[in-house]
Amino acid sequence: MDAIILQILNGLDKGGAYALIALGLTLVFGTLGVVNFAHGALFMLGAFCAVTFNKLLTLEKVTVDPTQMTAWGSPMEVKTPVVEAWLGEFGKVLVNYSVPVSIIVAIPVMLILGIIMERGLIRHFYKRPHADQILVTFGLAIVIQEIIKHFYGANPIPQAAPAAFAGTAQVGMLLGLGDAIPYPWWRLIYLFFSLAIIGLVFAFLQFTTYGMVVRAGMRDRETVGLLGIDIERRFTVVFGIAAVVAGMAGVMYTPILPPDYHMGMDFLVLSFVVVVVGGMGSLGGAVAAGFLLGILQSFASMNEIKSIIPGIDQIIIYLVAVVILLTMPRGLMGRKGVMED
Amino acid sequence: MSKIIINRRGLLKAGAVGGLALSTPMHFIRGAYAADQSCNMPTGANVVFGFNVPQSGPYADEGADELRAYQLAVKHLNGEGDGGALKTFSSKALKGNGVLGKKVTFVTGDTQTKSDAARDAAKRMIEKEKAIMITGGSSSGVAVAVQSLCQDMGIIYMCALTHSNDTTGKDRKRYGFRHFFNAYMSGVALGPVLAEAYGKDRKAYHLTADYTWGWTQEESMKKSTEAQGWTTVNAVRTPLGAGDFSQYLTPVLNSGADVLILNHYGKDMVNSLTQAVQFGMRQKQVNGKNFEIVVPLFSELMAQGAGDAIKGIYGTANWDWKLDNAGTKAFVQSFGKEFGAPPSQAAQTAYAQAILYADACERAGTFFAPAVIKALEGFEFDGLGNGKTVYRAEDHQCFKDVLVVQGKEKPKDKYDLLEVKKIVPAKDVTYDSKPWGGDLGPYDAKTCG
Numbered sequence: 001m002d003a004i005i006l007q008i009l010n011g012l013d014k015g016g017a018y019a020l021i022a023l024g025l026t027l028v029f030g031t032l033g034v035v036n037f038a039h040g041a042l043f044m045l046g047a048f049c050a051v052t053f054n055k056l057l058t059l060e061k062v063t064v065d066p067t068q069m070t071a072w073g074s075p076m077e078v079k080t081p082v083v084e085a086w087l088g089e090f091g092k093v094l095v096n097y098s099v100p101v102s103i104i105v106a107i108p109v110m111l112i113l114g115i116i117m118e119r120g121l122i123r124h125f126y127k128r129p130h131a132d133q134i135l136v137t138f139g140l141a142i143v144i145q146e147i148i149k150h151f152y153g154a155n156p157i158p159q160a161a162p163a164a165f166a167g168t169a170q171v172g173m174l175l176g177l178g179d180a181i182p183y184p185w186w187r188l189i190y191l192f193f194s195l196a197i198i199g200l201v202f203a204f205l206q207f208t209t210y211g212m213v214v215r216a217g218m219r220d221r222e223t224v225g226l227l228g229i230d231i232e233r234r235f236t237v238v239f240g241i242a243a244v245v246a247g248m249a250g251v252m253y254t255p256i257l258p259p260d261y262h263m264g265m266d267f268l269v270l271s272f273v274v275v276v277v278g279g280m281g282s283l284g285g286a287v288a289a290g291f292l293l294g295i296l297q298s299f300a301s302m303n304e305i306k307s308i309i310p311g312i313d314q315i316i317i318y319l320v321a322v323v324i325l326l327t328m329p330r331g332l333m334g335r336k337g338v339m340e341d
Numbered sequence: 342m343s344k345i346i347i348n349r350r351g352l353l354k355a356g357a358v359g360g361l362a363l364s365t366p367m368h369f370i371r372g373a374y375a376a377d378q379s380c381n382m383p384t385g386a387n388v389v390f391g392f393n394v395p396q397s398g399p400y401a402d403e404g405a406d407e408l409r410a411y412q413l414a415v416k417h418l419n420g421e422g423d424g425g426a427l428k429t430f431s432s433k434a435l436k437g438n439g440v441l442g443k444k445v446t447f448v449t450g451d452t453q454t455k456s457d458a459a460r461d462a463a464k465r466m467i468e469k470e471k472a473i474m475i476t477g478g479s480s481s482g483v484a485v486a487v488q489s490l491c492q493d494m495g496i497i498y499m500c501a502l503t504h505s506n507d508t509t510g511k512d513r514k515r516y517g518f519r520h521f522f523n524a525y526m527s528g529v530a531l532g533p534v535l536a537e538a539y540g541k542d543r544k545a546y547h548l549t550a551d552y553t554w555g556w557t558q559e560e561s562m563k564k565s566t567e568a569q570g571w572t573t574v575n576a577v578r579t580p581l582g583a584g585d586f587s588q589y590l591t592p593v594l595n596s597g598a599d600v601l602i603l604n605h606y607g608k609d610m611v612n613s614l615t616q617a618v619q620f621g622m623r624q625k626q627v628n629g630k631n632f633e634i635v636v637p638l639f640s641e642l643m644a645q646g647a648g649d650a651i652k653g654i655y656g657t658a659n660w661d662w663k664l665d666n667a668g669t670k671a672f673v674q675s676f677g678k679e680f681g682a683p684p685s686q687a688a689q690t691a692y693a694q695a696i697l698y699a700d701a702c703e704r705a706g707t708f709f710a711p712a713v714i715k716a717l718e719g720f721e722f723d724g725l726g727n728g729k730t731v732y733r734a735e736d737h738q739c740f741k742d743v744l745v746v747q748g749k750e751k752p753k754d755k756y757d758l759l760e761v762k763k764i765v766p767a768k769d770v771t772y773d774s775k776p777w778g779g780d781l782g783p784y785d786a787k788t789c790g
Contacts, residue, residue, distance in 0.1 A: 006591040072677025154401035158648030168621035184619040301588035314580045
């Protein structure tokens with residue numbers, strides 16, 4: 001029982017990340033009709049917003065101490081933190097909470113990056129075949145990766161969760177099952193964070209006039225245009241919102257997975273499978289498939305399952321995708337007519 | 342007194358005999374010259390070394406450090422810079438005038454830590470850029486693949502960072518040489534230290550990267566810890582590059598194990614260790630003992646990636662820049678002055694391999710590959726930073742001291758993350774190569790075919 005609850009939590013946690021990335025992918029595909037292979041890079045850029053913010057907060061003043069020498073005979077560099085020296089205790093608190101605080105930085109940065117990406121490159125490919133869109137966005141993802149690698153190196157850069165959330169929560173105690181189910185606080189926070197973001201995106205689309213127009217545009221772009229609404233401008237903003245969602249997912253994931261330049265690519269393929277299983281263009285489908293595949297992946301990794309079907313943990317997602325597409329060709333909640341021409 | 346009568350017939354006979362006599366030594370010389378031709382022997386004033394390192398992909402930082410070390414080695418071989426560890430190297434064959442009087446130049450390839458890409462890069466350097474040797478790599482999969490290619494093409498391959506037993510075990514090759522230590526040595530060195538630190542009544546759970554290095558590391562650690570009285574609760578294979586290891590870590594929590602052994606390297610190790618610590622494993626008590634995590638193979642760059650999670654964790658290393666010996670000091674001083682940071686163990690093994698190849702050519706007096714191989718086989722040396730070392734002839738594995746290291750609790754800076762806890766002498770990690778299988782293959786010289 002303990003093992004099953006732990007794997008459900010793992011699956012929900014992993015599924016939260018898949019769902020957030022898949023949600024952005026689906027938003028872009030549903031509005032602009034673009035298959036954006038650079039979306040994983042946006043997740044990675046979000047994570048590097050957290051890295052950069054932390055680096056700024058931990059900037060050090062370097063002075064040379066001629067009395068101490070390095071092993072290679074140069075004078076030793078003495079480094080003193082600048083922000084902490086300026087801001088005192090508040091500086092320490094800021095450094096401790098740098099990951100959640102960096103969301104404030106990431107939102108405008110990702111919004112601007114998303115809009116630049118859409119206006120500068122992707123809009124030129126709206127009327128081109130999907131193969132062209134995939135090639136150009138994949139190329140863009142590689143360029144972004146290489147830029148990040150140039151400035152930050154290839155090695156993962158660890159980011160600590162705030163000290164107050166560094167330990168584990170006794171989930172078993174909360175469920176009356178004893179102390180055998182410890183689960184990291186930060187992973188629980190990530191799960192609730194992803195649920196909150198998903199809720200906000202749905203609320204925005206469902207309950208605001210702006211969202212209503214976007215949804216109408218997703219259904220019938222031409223008619224909305226004929227009504228005198230500049231739907232393209234709205235879709236550009238939607239691209240920016242998708243970038244912000246991916247970026248925030250990346251920021252909050254940094255204490256779980258030390259970010260490196262390749263982390264977006266690691267998630268991208270799985271997220272595309274999530275989108276396809278959920279149904280192309282279906283936001284609800286993307287979220288449902290994200291959590292479903294996350295949980296199935298976790299269960300398939302259990303020793304009891306692996307002892308019956310060796311290697312199942314490595315293929316489960318693709319196996320489920322094949323089964324779902326054979327039985328439900330449009331995916332779990334796919335709309336009729338999307339990518340069927 | 343006899344008269345020498347020279348007539349036409351006598352002159353013809355003498356001419357024939359003389360011609361035969363004169364042509365005979367030439368025939369042997371010509372034959373010997375033909376036999377001394379191996380792939381890409383230099384004809385001009387330069388000799389080309391091929392440095393095949395990961396310049397992109399997950400080990401690019403390690404590759405960059407290897408490349409720095411190779412560039413430094415080339416400088417030292419050509420008599421530039423401060424000479425580095427050439428000053429302390431026990432062999433005095435190298436004179437700082439290149440190799441056999443030819444200036445060393447180099448070409449580079451990008452392995453991308455992918456076997457296919459690494460083979461393509463090595464092939465290009467051999468066929469198009471006429472590299473006489475190939476060295477580098479940051480993965481056992483790459484090392485085994487490139488070593489096999491080099492055997493086929495008759496080019497000596499001096500492996501850099503490869504730790505799988507297979508490289509000089511079942512996949513050993515006559516043209517391949519490994520300076521780095523291996524998984525078996527890590528196990529033998531680490532087992533007794535772990536038993537001393539954590540006791541002999543321990544239950545271990547292994548998480549293992551599912552490829553050649555992971556398998557041999559797991560096997561070696563199982564053997565060495567079980568010999569100390571530990572039991573193995575479970576050994577689970579994890580896919581390479583899994584990213585999130587939570588689904589593999591949670592079963593450990595209630596498995597009854599009190600030690601987690603992470604047979605992971607690189608990004609996988611950074612992720613699995615970080616996440617194991619997040620799951621509270623360092624604070625956990627099992628069977629009345631503190632739960633412990635062990636990482637059999639460490640590198641400084643990985644320690645930087647893992648951050649605080651590395652503190653107190655035991656592992657092994659091939660070399661550490663803080664070692665107190667003349668070779669290490671000379672190399673660190675030279676590298677630090679050039680690049681402003683101490684070298685990693687990947688850099689040290691890369692530097693040593695370039696120097697060892699060049700030295701073998703000098704000692705053999707030729708670039709002819711079979712002669713250079715014979716000069717390396719059984720070669721005993723000192724002064725490159727690892728103490729007394731021997732390149733064993735039967736499997737081309739270097740035998741030298743192995744370091745047991747532990748993550749420092751209070752490091753001074755990002756280069757001071759590991760503390761050397763014990764230096765295990767070479768004789769304690771030496772083993773019989775026969776049970777490992779494998780066949781080195783022939784010495785036959787090839788013409789890059």
